[in-house]
Amino acid sequence: MRRLFMFAALGAAVLGLSSVSVRAQTSFPSHTITMVVPYPAGGSVDGVARILAQALHNSLGQPVIVENRAGGAGGIVGANTVAKSSPDGYTLLLTASIHVVTPFLHKKVPYDVVKDFTPISLVAAGPLVVSTSPKVPANNLKELFELVRKEPDKYTFATSGFGSAGHLAIELLKRDAGVNTLVIAYKGAGPALTDLMSGQIQLMVDPMLSSMPLARAGSIKALAITSTKRVAVAPEIPTLAESGMQGFDFASWYGLWGPKDMPAAVVSKLQAEVAKVVSQQDVKERLAVLGFESIGSTSEYFTKYIADEMTKYDQIIKASNIKAE
Numbered sequence: 001m002r003r004l005f006m007f008a009a010l011g012a013a014v015l016g017l018s019s020v021s022v023r024a025q026t027s028f029p030s031h032t033i034t035m036v037v038p039y040p041a042g043g044s045v046d047g048v049a050r051i052l053a054q055a056l057h058n059s060l061g062q063p064v065i066v067e068n069r070a071g072g073a074g075g076i077v078g079a080n081t082v083a084k085s086s087p088d089g090y091t092l093l094l095t096a097s098i099h100v101v102t103p104f105l106h107k108k109v110p111y112d113v114v115k116d117f118t119p120i121s122l123v124a125a126g127p128l129v130v131s132t133s134p135k136v137p138a139n140n141l142k143e144l145f146e147l148v149r150k151e152p153d154k155y156t157f158a159t160s161g162f163g164s165a166g167h168l169a170i171e172l173l174k175r176d177a178g179v180n181t182l183v184i185a186y187k188g189a190g191p192a193l194t195d196l197m198s199g200q201i202q203l204m205v206d207p208m209l210s211s212m213p214l215a216r217a218g219s220i221k222a223l224a225i226t227s228t229k230r231v232a233v234a235p236e237i238p239t240l241a242e243s244g245m246q247g248f249d250f251a252s253w254y255g256l257w258g259p260k261d262m263p264a265a266v267v268s269k270l271q272a273e274v275a276k277v278v279s280q281q282d283v284k285e286r287l288a289v290l291g292f293e294s295i296g297s298t299s300e301y302f303t304k305y306i307a308d309e310m311t312k313y314d315q316i317i318k319a320s321n322i323k324a325e
Contacts, residue, residue, distance in 0.1 A: 028089055028266050032063040035092050035256075038078025038099075040070045043189060044207040044290070048124055048254045049094040051286050055277035066094075074102035074163055076109060083111040087259040089266035093117065097253050100306055101163040101313050105324050114310075117257040119302040120267055121274040125253035126292035127227035128169055129211040129237065131220045135199035141223050142244025144203065145177040157181050158201040160189035163322075165252040166205040168313060169226055171320035173205070176246040196220050207252050208234065208291025226250040233291055253309075254292070255302060271299050 033056070037049045046068065053064040071077030075095050079102075085091035093099075100113050111117075130141060138144035148155045157174075159167035162185035170183055184201065186192035189210040195201045197219045204211075205226065212234060215222035224243040225231060227250075241247030256274060258267070275296035277283055284294045297305070316322075 028269055029060055029062045031090070032065060033060075033090050033092065035064055035066050035094050036078045036082050037066055037068050038070060038072075038075025038093070038095055039068065040188065041068050044209040044252065045075075045094065045096050045254060047209050047290050048287065048292060051283060051290075052094065052123060052256070052274070052277070055280065055283050056273055059273050059277050073106055074098050074109075074161070076102065076106070079113075079117075080110050082257065082259055083116040085259050087118070087262040089258060089262060089270060091259065092120070092270075093257040094123070094254065095257075096165065096255075097309060097313075098161060098164045099255075099257075100310050101168070101317075104310075104314055104317050105163040105322065107324050114306070116260050118260055118262045118267060119299055119306060120256040120258055121271050121299065122295045122297040122302045122305055123254045123256055123274060123278060124287050124292040124294050125251045126208060126290070127225050127231060127249075127251055128166055128205045129208050129215065129222050129234075129291075130169075130173070130203070130205050130224040130226065130240070130243075131196065131211050131215060131222050132203050133196050133199040133201070134218065134221055136202050136221070138223070139221075140238070140243045141173070141240065144223065145179060145245075148177070148179050148181060148202075152179065152181065155181055155202045156200075157183045157203040158192045158195065159183055159185050159204070160192050160206055160210075161185065161187070165250065166207070168316050168320075169205040169250045170203070171316060171322065172248060172250065173203075173240075173245065175320060193220065212291065231291070233288055255306075267299055 035049055035053050037046050039045045049066045053066050057064045069078035069081055082091055082093040103109050103113055132144055138147055157170055189206050192204055196204050214220045222237050224240050225237045278294035278296040287294050
């Protein structure tokens with residue numbers, strides 16, 4: 001009798017878990033979803049988030065709001081908010097590749113970027129623009145680095161964030177060019193681009209969203225794109241290889257995470273919705289205008305992608321001797 005009772009209890013528990021899973025899949029979402037962006041409004045991460053949030057709202061039939069929680073290097077404050085939130089799928093994190101670079105460059109991170117998050121989908125990716133000041137007498141990267149090698153003390157480079165995709169791309173360029181130029185880490189693209197326009201700094205690598213409007217206005221000079229092929233949204237910008245440098249493919253990418261221990265049914269639902277909406281023509285076009293290609297991967301693919309990218313970033317950081325802050 002005791003054994004029968006145990007089997008009955010186990011069966012009831014399994015059925016109960018199955019029932020919870022089915023309810024989660026069929027009823028989710030039943031209210032507002034918050035998409036945390038760990039940066040101020042107006043940047044590339046925020047731009048991707050707002051396009052995705054609007055598309056998911058239309059698809060899911062529930063509000064999806066973007067909450068900007070800026071603070072801490074690498075978006076630590078916003079990411080920590082999501083890591084500590086309930087794993088019910090109603091609090092999500094939309095951020096860039098810098099999220100998984102953070103543990104390599106910062107000693108005090110209050111979460112594990114792998115163990116404390118659930119990868120949902122790789123949303124979009126796009127190449128970066130290498131730009132200089134209009135005051136620099138160089139029309140391509142080869143000419144710029146020739147000037148740097150002749151008078152190294154006259155040149156300073158910048159990044160919009162310590163450990164960002166732009167920062168790592170600059171370190172690759174420095175290595176290939178054989179220079180050891182100082183790189184200043186700014187708190188955001190805005191102030192860095194302001195100093196680039198004025199000639200206070202002479203090189204920056206940043207997403208197309210923030211750089212292209214200034215390049216087209218003549219406020220900065222776009223010298224190269226960090227992809228192996230020219231891009232349709234800015235066909236006038238040559239690749240690194242065409243600019244006299246060693247060609248490489250380096251992108252800024254954007255993903256959607258939730259807290260750890262999310263129900264599989266909720267992860268599956270969110271992933272399927274992301275994949276569906278980013279494949280819609282209007283969403284693809286809106287992302288393309290910002291310089292991004294829509295992806296909408298599976299959770300499994302995103303998990304492996306993160307591991308591969310972290311290996312690549314670790315190698316770049318060690319080879320470039322970038323020290324943790």
